[in-house]
Amino acid sequence: MLLVWxxxxxxxxxxxxLLYELYGQTEGxxxxxFQQQVESACSRIAQRYQGASEAAxxxxxxxxxxxxxxxxxxxxxxxxxxxxxxxxxxPVGYAYPTYQGSGIKSDLPAAERxxxxxxxxxxLAEGRATLYxxxxxxxxxxxxxxxxxxxxxxxTMTRMPTVGASFYHSLLVGMTLLLVxxxxxxxxxxxxxxxxxxxxxxxxxxxxxxxTSTIPTIVPTGSKELxxxxxAVTRYATRLAESRQAQARLTTELTRxxxxxxxxxxxxxxxxxIRNPIxxxxxxxxxxLAEGRxxxxxxxQLFLTQVQRLEGVVESLLTMVQPIHLKTRAVAIGPWxxxxxxxxxxxxxxxxxxHDANVSWRLDPxxxxxxxxxxxxxxxQHRTPDTTVYLEVNVSSGAMTIDVxxxxxxxxxxxxxxxxxxxxxxxxxxxxxxxxxxxxxxxAHHGVARYSHRDGMTHFTLELPWxxx
Numbered sequence: 001m002l003l004v005w006x007x008x009x010x011x012x013x014x015x016x017x018l019l020y021e022l023y024g025q026t027e028g029x030x031x032x033x034f035q036q037q038v039e040s041a042c043s044r045i046a047q048r049y050q051g052a053s054e055a056a057x058x059x060x061x062x063x064x065x066x067x068x069x070x071x072x073x074x075x076x077x078x079x080x081x082x083x084x085x086x087x088x089x090x091p092v093g094y095a096y097p098t099y100q101g102s103g104i105k106s107d108l109p110a111a112e113r114x115x116x117x118x119x120x121x122x123x124l125a126e127g128r129a130t131l132y133x134x135x136x137x138x139x140x141x142x143x144x145x146x147x148x149x150x151x152x153x154x155x156t157m158t159r160m161p162t163v164g165a166s167f168y169h170s171l172l173v174g175m176t177l178l179l180v181x182x183x184x185x186x187x188x189x190x191x192x193x194x195x196x197x198x199x200x201x202x203x204x205x206x207x208x209x210x211x212t213s214t215i216p217t218i219v220p221t222g223s224k225e226l227x228x229x230x231x232a233v234t235r236y237a238t239r240l241a242e243s244r245q246a247q248a249r250l251t252t253e254l255t256r257x258x259x260x261x262x263x264x265x266x267x268x269x270x271x272x273x274i275r276n277p278i279x280x281x282x283x284x285x286x287x288x289l290a291e292g293r294x295x296x297x298x299x300x301q302l303f304l305t306q307v308q309r310l311e312g313v314v315e316s317l318l319t320m321v322q323p324i325h326l327k328t329r330a331v332a333i334g335p336w337x338x339x340x341x342x343x344x345x346x347x348x349x350x351x352x353x354x355h356d357a358n359v360s361w362r363l364d365p366x367x368x369x370x371x372x373x374x375x376x377x378x379x380x381q382h383r384t385p386d387t388t389v390y391l392e393v394n395v396s397s398g399a400m401t402i403d404v405x406x407x408x409x410x411x412x413x414x415x416x417x418x419x420x421x422x423x424x425x426x427x428x429x430x431x432x433x434x435x436x437x438x439x440x441x442x443x444a445h446h447g448v449a450r451y452s453h454r455d456g457m458t459h460f461t462l463e464l465p466w467x468x469x
Contacts (some may be wrong), residue, residue, distance in 0.1 A: 034142050034160045041077040042144040045154040047050065048073055063092065065382055070095035074156070082156035085120035109434065112143070112157065119145040120153045123397065128452060132281060138162060164438040206395060278310050324444040326364040333359050333400070341367050341376070341391065348383075349376055351391045359395050363464065371441040371449075372402060374434040375460045379406035383459065399447075401463040419451050438462070 003157045047067045066084045074082050075097040084093035091108050099105040108116070123145035132143040139162055220227050334354050340350050372391075379389040383406040392403040394451040411419065420439040435449075438460075442449040447464035 001447045013347065030160055031140060034140070034158060035086050035133070035162050037077055037133065038142040038144045038156050038158050041074060041080050041082060041156040042146045042154055044073045044076075045069055045082060045156070046146045046148055049148050049154065066093035067095065071097055074098065076158075077158075079158050081109075082154065083106070083115065083116075085145070085153050085155055087124060087151045089122065090117070096381075098204075109157070112141070115141075115143055116155055116157070119143050120155050121242070123147050123153045124151070135162070149154075213427075265371060324367060324440060325365060326444055328364050330360045330361045330362055331365050333395075334360055336365055336369070337372070337391060337402075340372060344373060344376060346376070346380060346389075346450050348380070348387070349389045349391060354395075356395060359400075359423065361395075361400050361464065367441050368445065368462075368464075371438040371462065372404070374438050375404040375462070378434060378460065379404050379458070382406065382408050398466050399455075400464050400466075402458045402464075407456060408458045411451070416451060420449055435460075 049065065052065055054071075055315045070082060070084070074080055074095050081093065081094070081096035081100070083091055086092045090111075094106060094108050096105040115132055115134070119130055123130045124147050127147055129144060129146035132141075132145075134141040140160045141157070142160065143157045145153050147153045220230070280358065324370055334351075334357055337351055341351055376389060376391070383389055387407045390403075390405040392401075392405060394401045394403070410416075420435050422433060422436040439449045442464070443464050445464050447462060448465065450459075450461045452459045452461070
C-alpha cells in the first residue's frame with residue numbers, strides 16, 4: 001500500500017514537470033516570450049547606438065556604426081531580423097545574422113515594408129517604443145520600433161508559427177485533468193493507507209493483548225479486508241484451541257488407560273488370590289447354618305453378608321479390568337427401564353413419562369442396565385431423606401440421554417472432577433467402583449457419563465449416540 005502511494009506521488013511530480021513544459025509551449029505564453037524578445041532586441045539596439053560617441057554617430061560614420069550595432073545585437077537573438085529607418089531616407093540599415101537559409105540575407109522584407117515604415121515613424125512621432133502584431137492561421141508577426149535620435153528609429157521583427165497551437169492547448173488541458181485525477185487519487189490513497197494502518201494497529205493490539213490460552217477477540221474494524229483477516233485469525237485460533245483441548249483429552253485418556261492397565265494386572269492377580277479363600281469361607285458358613293451346628297446364627301449371618309460384599313468387590317474389580325463386550329439389540333426404552341426399577345425393589349424411584357412411549361434404541365440391555373442400577377443406587381444413598389429419585393429419558397434425532405436426578409447437596413469440586421475414576425468415593429464405606437464401571441459401559445456404547453448439580457438437584461447423565469447396528 002505504501003509503495004503504491006509513493007509511486008502515485010512520483011507520477012504526480014512527473015506530470016507536474018511535463019505540464020510545466022507543455023505550458024511553455026502554449027500560444028499565449030509563446031506570444032509573450034516572442035514579444036519580450038523582439039522588444040528587448042530593439043531596446044538593445046537603441047542602447048548600443050545611443051551609447052556610442054558623438055563622433056561615431058556623425059553623418060560620415062553613422063552608416064558603419066549602424067551596421068555594426070545591428071550585427072552585434074541581433075546575433076544574440078535567434079530568428080529576429082532588424083534595421084534602421086530614417087524619416088528622410090527610409091531604410092538605412094538591415095541585418096539578419098541568425099538567418100537559417102543559404103548565404104547572408106541583406107534585403108529588407110518587401111512584404112512588410114509598409115508595416116515597418118508605419119511602425120518606425122510612429123515610434124519617432126510618439127518618442128517611445130511601439131509594437132505591431134498581426135495574426136494569421138499560420139503565424140503571428142511581431143514588429144517593434146524604438147527611436148534612436150531625432151530622425152531615425154530602430155526596428156526588429158520576428159514570426160511565431162501557430163500551427164499545432166490548438167493541439168498543445170488540448171494536450172495541456174488533458175494533462176491538467178490527468179494530474180488533478182492523479183493528485184486526488186494520491187490523496188485518497190494516502191488517506192486510505194493511514195485509515196487502513198490505524199485499523200491494522202487495532203488488530204495488532206487485540207492480538208497482542210490476547211491471552212495465549214484463549215481465543216483472541218478481534219473487534220470488527222469496518223474494513224472488509226482486515227475483517228476477513230481477523231476472521232481467518234479467529235478461525236485459526238479456534239481450531240488451534242480445539243486441537244489443544246483434544247490433545248489434552250487424549251493425554252488424559254491415555255494416562256487413565258495406562259493406569260487402568262497397571263491396575264488391571266494388579267487386580268487380576270489379587271482377585272484370583274483371594275477369590276478361592278472367600279468361596280471356601282462362604283461355603284463353610286452356609287453349611288454350618290444349614291446343619292444348625294452353631295449357636296450364634298446372627299453373627300454367622302453377618303459374616304456371610306461381609307463375605308458376599310467381598311465377592312461383589314472382587315467381581316467389580318474383575319469387570320473393570322476386563323474388556324466389555326456388548327450384545328446390542330433394539331430395546332423398547334420405557335418398558336425396559338420400568339422393569340429395571342421394579343426388579344430393584346425401591347419404592348422411591350419414579351420413571352417420568354417419555355415423550356414418545358414407543359421409542360426404542362440399540363443397546364446392550366444387560367450392560368447398560370447394570371450402569372443404570374449403579375446410578376440409581378448411588379442416588380438412593382446420597383438423596384435427601386424421604387425424597388424421590390427421578391429417572392428421565394430424552395431422545396433426539398441423534399442421541400438419547402438417561403438422567404438420574406435426586407435432591408441432595410453438591411459434591412465438592414475437588415471430588416467432582418474425579419467421580420468416575422476407580423476408587424474415588426464420597427462415602428466412607430464406598431469403594432468407588434460403581435461410577436467407574438458406569439463410565440466404562442457408557443464408553444463401550446460410544447457415549448459419555450456426566451455429573452452436574454443445578455437448582456439443588458444432582459444429575460448423573462448417560463448420553464448415548466444413535467447406533468443403527
